[in-house]
Amino acid sequence: xxxxxxxxxxxxxxxxxxxxxxxxxxxxxxxxxxxxxxxxxxxxxxxxxxxxxxxxxxxxxxxxxxxxxxxxxxxxxxxxxxxxxxxxxxxxxxxxxxxxxxxxxxxxxxxxxxxxxxxxxxxxxxxxxxxxxxxxxxxxxxxxxxxxxxxxxxxxxxxxxxxxxxxxxxxxxxxxxxxxxxxxxxxxxxxxxxxxxxxxxxxxxxxxxxxxxxxxxxxxxxxxxxxxxxxxxxxxxxxxxxxxxxxxxxxxxxxxxxxxxxxxxxxxxxxxxxxxxxxxxxxxxxxxxxxxxxxxxxxxxxxxxxxxxxxxxxxxxxxxxxxxxxxxxxxxxxxx
Amino acid sequence: xxxxxxxxxxxxxxxxxxxxxxxxxxxxxxxxxxxxxxxxxxxxxxxxxxxxxxxxxxxxxxxxxxxxxxxxxxxxxxxxxxxxxxxxxxxxxxxxxxxxxxxxxxxxxxxxxxxxxxxxxxxxxxxxxxxxxxxxxxxxxxxxxxxxxxxxxxxxxxxxxxxxxxxxxxxxxxxxxxxxxxxxxxxxxxxxxxxxxxxxxxxxxxxxxxxxxxxxxxxxxxxxxxxxxxxxxxxxxxxxxxxxxxxxxxxxxxxxxxxxxxxxxxxxxxxxxxxxxxxxxxxxxxxxxxxxxxxxxxxxxxxxxxxxxxxxxxxxxxxxxxxxxxxxxxxxx
Numbered sequence: 001x002x003x004x005x006x007x008x009x010x011x012x013x014x015x016x017x018x019x020x021x022x023x024x025x026x027x028x029x030x031x032x033x034x035x036x037x038x039x040x041x042x043x044x045x046x047x048x049x050x051x052x053x054x055x056x057x058x059x060x061x062x063x064x065x066x067x068x069x070x071x072x073x074x075x076x077x078x079x080x081x082x083x084x085x086x087x088x089x090x091x092x093x094x095x096x097x098x099x100x101x102x103x104x105x106x107x108x109x110x111x112x113x114x115x116x117x118x119x120x121x122x123x124x125x126x127x128x129x130x131x132x133x134x135x136x137x138x139x140x141x142x143x144x145x146x147x148x149x150x151x152x153x154x155x156x157x158x159x160x161x162x163x164x165x166x167x168x169x170x171x172x173x174x175x176x177x178x179x180x181x182x183x184x185x186x187x188x189x190x191x192x193x194x195x196x197x198x199x200x201x202x203x204x205x206x207x208x209x210x211x212x213x214x215x216x217x218x219x220x221x222x223x224x225x226x227x228x229x230x231x232x233x234x235x236x237x238x239x240x241x242x243x244x245x246x247x248x249x250x251x252x253x254x255x256x257x258x259x260x261x262x263x264x265x266x267x268x269x270x271x272x273x274x275x276x277x278x279x280x281x282x283x284x285x286x287x288x289x290x291x292x293x294x295x296x297x298x299x300x301x302x303x304x305x306x307x308x309x310x311x312x313x314x315x316x317x318x319x320x321x322x323x324x325x326x327x328x329x330x331x332x333x334x335x336x
Numbered sequence: 337x338x339x340x341x342x343x344x345x346x347x348x349x350x351x352x353x354x355x356x357x358x359x360x361x362x363x364x365x366x367x368x369x370x371x372x373x374x375x376x377x378x379x380x381x382x383x384x385x386x387x388x389x390x391x392x393x394x395x396x397x398x399x400x401x402x403x404x405x406x407x408x409x410x411x412x413x414x415x416x417x418x419x420x421x422x423x424x425x426x427x428x429x430x431x432x433x434x435x436x437x438x439x440x441x442x443x444x445x446x447x448x449x450x451x452x453x454x455x456x457x458x459x460x461x462x463x464x465x466x467x468x469x470x471x472x473x474x475x476x477x478x479x480x481x482x483x484x485x486x487x488x489x490x491x492x493x494x495x496x497x498x499x500x501x502x503x504x505x506x507x508x509x510x511x512x513x514x515x516x517x518x519x520x521x522x523x524x525x526x527x528x529x530x531x532x533x534x535x536x537x538x539x540x541x542x543x544x545x546x547x548x549x550x551x552x553x554x555x556x557x558x559x560x561x562x563x564x565x566x567x568x569x570x571x572x573x574x575x576x577x578x579x580x581x582x583x584x585x586x587x588x589x590x591x592x593x594x595x596x597x598x599x600x601x602x603x604x605x606x607x608x609x610x611x612x613x614x615x616x617x618x619x620x621x622x623x624x625x626x627x628x629x630x631x632x633x634x635x636x637x638x639x640x641x642x643x644x645x646x647x648x649x650x651x652x653x654x655x656x657x658x659x660x661x662x663x664x665x666x667x668x669x
Contacts, residue, residue, distance in 0.1 A: 030477065056477065062507065067500035070466015071473055074484070077456070078406065078474035094496070097463045106456070110449035111439030112660040114456065146661050170663030207668070254668035 010183020012044030014156035018163035032059040033085025065095035076118035104147030132312035140281035143252040154227035161204030207254035215245035222273035233329035268299035278306035351391035389585035394419035396558025408464030409457035435652035462492035465501035472510040491522025505575035524596040540577040
């Protein structure tokens, strides 16, 4: 790896490079979805691929999510490795049967004889006043249903390695990328998601969380945009002399409960940040992981900073009022 | 399209196998369910959707298919599975929920997968159509032989998946054939009460593909029409839509009181049972009673052997429920 070239990439470019490299080395890999060809994906994650691979393998689809996600399942079962894009996760309502009844269950219902090596990539997140049919995260909706891995990177390095790992995985993987981290300026991007990324292909193991900041006083757990809010909160807490540890979950399925538990063993305090709806979601699951393991690890009640259980409003001040942010995380710590 | 005598005998024998299999399953299904019918009881629990009456569709279409060809079927899959060559013993064991079943008991009768013959099914209406398009796309992209056939019921034609899949298949000129089994009833709602057109073959025009309608559950006509459509798909001509007028002799599922049927319908349908009718044709063409009875004996042996295999097989340990969730056989808590 000594001669590996390192560049700063956005998540969008890191995803595109991962797909490109897998397509170069594996003829079974192809992409289909809406506007993934000439446009290069609404969120930039297939940019440049049409020019290199052509229309057969970079396949624009009609607006027919049921048909083309179902087709992804059929192609994966027949030996291909499709990367299929559901443009906004909010659109899952028109095509969920293909996802949770076919993609996620056919391995099980065939006793492991039918593999579905498919990546379903989809955008999540708001913060740019697109209202509640184009801004949701819905992490827990997917993670709740067995049979599909569910991952969401917070930076370009992880995005590339996790996309390569997802394409090579024999299980279906839902790859959720946050619009606010894509490096698309028109979405008001988070600069810290654009990081050094090696040119050589590499994998980031799915199902492994990462401690992205070490600390001893409180564990702040998040994923995707939540990680960046947690890191900003940790900076603020540091000014008060509080040493926060930040855990990037990276994967929701499999969920790396061990890393969270180990961190809380050290800190005794737990805050979970989640841009998905609060109830019945990621925050409850992470807290339960710790409490079920050993409730005495906690020196105070756990806290969550999540999206309130309301449809996401349009007006900027209303949406921002609802979204998790660093100040809310700091306030949650102070309330412990 | 000429039909060889050998093919006709295969069609007869396969229809008979499906019928005798289901008649036997029907009896066993009721074990433990009398006097009070509780679906959860007996050696075969759960819903049971029988296909008796619809055998001509399965044999007329599958007579043209090889093991490499793909079939996606429905919640009523037995006749198609048998005609496609699914391992009957392992399918029966699956219906019983046994360890030797195709999925070790995880799937049951609505989730039959046999990778040796590329057969799969889904219990959700019309949702095999997208996967059939994808399998066909896979063959086309890999330049490998094989066509996909997606069986659906006439109740599926008003699903979005139907229209989306027809459009996608035509747009991409995929080697896929969509076969609508029109048994006239979507559970209790009749075709005329659910569908704006009398015949669904006309809907093919909306997607610029050939549409065919086969009347009267005739295995020989089904064979010809399906053969043309499958040949067309194989030779790169693209998809077709076929609607076949058939009928179910049983209820939607076992336990269905069928009060929605008009008086006399059941008796009328039984008088049109396609299997005795096909036997008459074969006899008229010179096949002997002895030869056909010999086929029947073979069928009885196959059914008995499959049932015995299923009955004698053990149940998997209950903890096996926690395996095969993901591709490496694992389960993530």
